[in-house]
Amino acid sequence: MQLTKHWTVSLDDYTIDLAWSPNGAILAAASAAGPISLFATDDGTCQHTLPGHAQGTNVLAWQPPAAALPTSAQTASHHPPPGSVLASGGQDGAVKFWDAAAGQHTASAKLGSAWVEHLAWKPVSHPAPNAPAVTPRASLPILFAAAGRTLVALHADGTRAHTFQPAPKTITALAAQPAGGSLAIAYFGGVVLWDADDFIVQKEFPYSNGIHALIWSPNNDWLVSGNQDPSVHLWRPAAEIELNMSGYETKVKFLTFDHSSHWLATSGGKDACLWDCTGNGPEGREPMMLPHEAPVVAVAFQHTHGLLATAAQDGVVQIWSPERREPLRATVKMPAAATKLVWSPDDRYLAIGSERGAVYVLKCQA
Numbered sequence: 001m002q003l004t005k006h007w008t009v010s011l012d013d014y015t016i017d018l019a020w021s022p023n024g025a026i027l028a029a030a031s032a033a034g035p036i037s038l039f040a041t042d043d044g045t046c047q048h049t050l051p052g053h054a055q056g057t058n059v060l061a062w063q064p065p066a067a068a069l070p071t072s073a074q075t076a077s078h079h080p081p082p083g084s085v086l087a088s089g090g091q092d093g094a095v096k097f098w099d100a101a102a103g104q105h106t107a108s109a110k111l112g113s114a115w116v117e118h119l120a121w122k123p124v125s126h127p128a129p130n131a132p133a134v135t136p137r138a139s140l141p142i143l144f145a146a147a148g149r150t151l152v153a154l155h156a157d158g159t160r161a162h163t164f165q166p167a168p169k170t171i172t173a174l175a176a177q178p179a180g181g182s183l184a185i186a187y188f189g190g191v192v193l194w195d196a197d198d199f200i201v202q203k204e205f206p207y208s209n210g211i212h213a214l215i216w217s218p219n220n221d222w223l224v225s226g227n228q229d230p231s232v233h234l235w236r237p238a239a240e241i242e243l244n245m246s247g248y249e250t251k252v253k254f255l256t257f258d259h260s261s262h263w264l265a266t267s268g269g270k271d272a273c274l275w276d277c278t279g280n281g282p283e284g285r286e287p288m289m290l291p292h293e294a295p296v297v298a299v300a301f302q303h304t305h306g307l308l309a310t311a312a313q314d315g316v317v318q319i320w321s322p323e324r325r326e327p328l329r330a331t332v333k334m335p336a337a338a339t340k341l342v343w344s345p346d347d348r349y350l351a352i353g354s355e356r357g358a359v360y361v362l363k364c365q366a
Helices: 069-079
Strands: 001-011 013-019 026-032 036-042 047-048 057-064 084-089 094-099 105-108 118-121 140-146 150-155 161-162 173-176 180-187 190-195 202-205 211-216 222-227 232-235 240-245 255-257 263-266 271-276 288-291 297-299 308-314 316-320 330-331 337-344 350-353 358-365
Touching: 001 036, 013 263, 013 337, 013 350, 013 358, 026 308, 026 358, 036 084, 047 202, 057 118, 084 140, 094 118, 094 161, 118 173, 161 337, 173 202, 190 222, 222 255, 240 337, 255 297, 263 297, 263 308, 271 297, 271 308, 288 330
Parallel strands: 173 211
Antiparallel strands: 001 358, 013 026, 026 036, 036 047, 057 084, 084 094, 094 105, 118 140, 140 150, 150 161, 173 180, 180 190, 190 202, 211 222, 222 232, 232 240, 255 263, 263 271, 271 288, 297 308, 308 316, 316 330, 337 350, 350 358
16 A cells, blocks of 8 residues: 655645535535635646635535436526536634635625534435426525534535524534435534424434534445544434444544445544444444554544545544555554645545645555
8 A cells, every 4th residue: 555645736725624525526614714715636736716705714515416406496596607606614603605706705694693514415316316306496406504513404505405493502513424314413411313305303302411513324234423421422413323432542533434334433532443343233342442552543544445544633644444454564654743634535545734834635546
């Protein structure tokens, strides 16, 4: 396994978020100061610099690739071509939409005074051949956005599809079910599943502590939270099953599933923990421990292959295979801790954001 430097660039501040476009041609990088830069994957050329959010940008989210809109829907909403819509949330309490191809701001939605820290697009499925026709408006993709206790569903033109009832406490995580039917939100005290189409409550799961991260398994079977207590909690909503794994050194802020839903990797100390989620789940099983010499600050599985990237506070990034207890030979030492690890859609590139604003794009080759 080889990781070679493809290109590197520097932002004007801490790298707060990174996100690849659905076709993998562009890497969007947000600086904590506000600007959003769009870099060409081929050579790192900056295609556009978007102003972002004046008080600081927090989060990025590309419209998913399945959202291929009928021509009538694009025309009716002046919608940019599928795959070119980028959403951002900021400290100004707003969600902004950008046409990445043109490098232009297209719409905004103000949620209030609280920071917008969580965005999740609803996966868009193609209708069945004999399904009833839908209006152009109904075929538009939906973005869920959270700020404080406020949760809204937005169209890409900035208009609201729905405003949910306020959460009991500040929303700390969002996770859209891969199948598209549910949206999970977390707050101190529990998790709520909302129907992503009808916007009604499906289920509520009490949890008497803070929740930092939330993720669905790709097969829609498990909903997992990383917690302040510190622990990892799993729900199997379809079977009314709950599992809990404790004993972590620190609060668990980072979670990632492999594409097969077999392996769950978590942070929570100087080791990344790798849990076997097959069968009845990981409770009672011993995790595989993937050691670092400093606390783990990011974990990311590839999309369609089996490699796991982990990063630690000392700047070390390692690549692992679940079949091995030792890291692959590719180890990277950066001058600052990573803030984000993201694989390109085709798994050929690993992008790493750092606390000092550097963004590294590494090429992954066997």
